[in-house]
Amino acid sequence: MGSMPLSVQFIWACSILVQLIVLVLLFLKGNSRRVPFFTAYMALNVCQAGFLLVLYFIPGTSSATTISLAWVSECITLVAQALATTEILRITLKPYPGIWGLGWRALASTIVLVVMVVALTSRGQNGGERLFELNRGYHLTFATAVIACLLLVRYYSIRVPTAYKMILGGFCLNSCVEVLIYTFIQILFHKGFEVHQATWQFLTTLSFVAALAIWIVAVGKPLPVQDRQSASFSDSEYQRLAPEINEQLRQLNEKLLRLWKLEARPR
Amino acid sequence: MNLSLFLLAGFAVLLLILLVGVLREPGRHGKPENGLGFPEESGRSHATYLKQVRQAMAEADLEFLAARGSRELRLRTRKERRRIVLAYLCCLRTDFLQLWRLARVISTMSPKVGVGQELARLRLVLIFSFRYELIRVKIRFGFAPLPELGSLSEVVSRLAVRLETAMRELGERAALAAQLASSLDGRRLDAR
Numbered sequence: 229m230g231s232m233p234l235s236v237q238f239i240w241a242c243s244i245l246v247q248l249i250v251l252v253l254l255f256l257k258g259n260s261r262r263v264p265f266f267t268a269y270m271a272l273n274v275c276q277a278g279f280l281l282v283l284y285f286i287p288g289t290s291s292a293t294t295i296s297l298a299w300v301s302e303c304i305t306l307v308a309q310a311l312a313t314t315e316i317l318r319i320t321l322k323p324y325p326g327i328w329g330l331g332w333r334a335l336a337s338t339i340v341l342v343v344m345v346v347a348l349t350s351r352g353q354n355g356g357e358r359l360f361e362l363n364r365g366y367h368l369t370f371a372t373a374v375i376a377c378l379l380l381v382r383y384y385s386i387r388v389p390t391a392y393k394m395i396l397g398g399f400c401l402n403s404c405v406e407v408l409i410y411t412f413i414q415i416l417f418h419k420g421f422e423v424h425q426a427t428w429q430f431l432t433t434l435s436f437v438a439a440l441a442i443w444i445v446a447v448g449k450p451l452p453v454q455d456r457q458s459a460s461f462s463d464s465e466y467q468r469l470a471p472e473i474n475e476q477l478r479q480l481n482e483k484l485l486r487l488w489k490l491e492a493r494p495r
Numbered sequence: 496m497n498l499s500l501f502l503l504a505g506f507a508v509l510l511l512i513l514l515v516g517v518l519r520e521p522g523r524h525g526k527p528e529n530g531l532g533f534p535e536e537s538g539r540s541h542a543t544y545l546k547q548v549r550q551a552m553a554e555a556d557l558e559f560l561a562a563r564g565s566r567e568l569r570l571r572t573r574k575e576r577r578r579i580v581l582a583y584l585c586c587l588r589t590d591f592l593q594l595w596r597l598a599r600v601i602s603t604m605s606p607k608v609g610v611g612q613e614l615a616r617l618r619l620v621l622i623f624s625f626r627y628e629l630i631r632v633k634i635r636f637g638f639a640p641l642p643e644l645g646s647l648s649e650v651v652s653r654l655a656v657r658l659e660t661a662m663r664e665l666g667e668r669a670a671l672a673a674q675l676a677s678s679l680d681g682r683r684l685d686a687r
């Protein structure tokens with residue numbers, strides 16, 4: 229703990245305080261029942277902070293053990309983050325089972341694609357650096373998948389309550405900034421990442437505090453309940469109408485193409 | 496090494512921009528979306544103006560003006576009429592988009608959505624938008640393809656009529672289902 233710069237200690241303390249505020253608000257406003265996974269994620273973050281605090285204060289613990297345990301705790305919170313995000317998306321898309329079916333397929337394909345790209349571009353020199361690259365890969369995959377899902381929601385003009393948008397926005401903002409910070413540190417300083425660990429810690433915690441501030445506003449009021457009834461059409465109606473509409477749209481496109489060819493003809 | 500890092504940073508920035516875009520309220524900054532429904536219902540259907548557009552495109556009028564009036568008058572009339580045709584094409588696009596929105600509503604209300612159908616529609620819309628822009632530019636530069644415009648409007652009208660019939664059927668069925676459900680609830684209450 230003593231090896232940590234004062235600025236990192238300060239931002240860390242701020243982060244714990246804001247996390248506690250979010251957690252208290254979740255219980256006070258009755259939101260913990262509406263978003264149990266998000267509440268669990270916040271609780272896990274507070275637990276992680278406490279765990280790290282104890283870890284840093286135990287005398288005689290080797291640096292390697294501390295780092296390993298810290299990364300294990302980080303893995304647990306990252307899994308919780310993915311579950312909390314899926315929960316918010318599920319709440320938003322619950323009344324639209326067809327779109328949710330499309331959404332999880334989009335999520336799965338995006339995840340596979342980004343994981344492949346990340347695996348191809350990762351070139352960590354040592355174990356520590358590889359762990360940082362894995363962390364960056366996770367955040368990149370996470371942000372891409374969530375944004376793909378939000379694009380889908382936008383395409384179908386599905387209304388997402390502002391509070392849920394803020395929660396998703398906070399998650400994505402944090403992930404994108406994490407990717408940017410680590411990449412910029414790699415670009416600007418060529419000496420190896422461990423040298424700039426304090427800078428990384430300060431900046432990533434700062435971005436997390438920004439996400440927490442957004443969440444305070446989101447959970448400051450009781451979260452809305454999606455009371456819309458689920459799908460009103462039957463599957464066969466979609467099967468009948470969708471190809472018909474597509475066929476008509478295709479014909480319209482053909483007419484436009486003919487128009488284009490007519491114009492291209494030399495006069 | 497550096498190139499892949501720059502690409503990664505660029506991708507993260509792109510994600511941030513996309514995030515701002517998707518979280519923005521659609522109605523606040525962008526164009527207000529037209530209401531759902533069929534072009535005929537809005538009272539602004541392109542078909543209403545087809546006759547006038549045909550008249551506006553008639554070459555005979557311009558020939559007459561060239562023979563009897565001044566060249567300046569002919570040019571002015573041509574410019575005005577081109578503006579009308581552009582407005583007409585814009586209406587046609589509005590109708591197309593309205594129908595496309597209706598198709599999306601059908602998708603959101605369906606319990607199962609076909610990935611192939613949705614992707615095919617997305618592709619069609621992208622192609623339509625691209626071609627529409629090209630044609631608009633060409634018309635702006637003085638070419639006016641009347642017969643094709645006529646058939647375009649016919650296609651949009653036919654699609655609207657067919658969809659209206661389908662939607663009416665669906666509405667009737669939904670009302671019937673709701674009636675059935677409420678009568679079943681009533682029976683349950685009576686049984687208690």
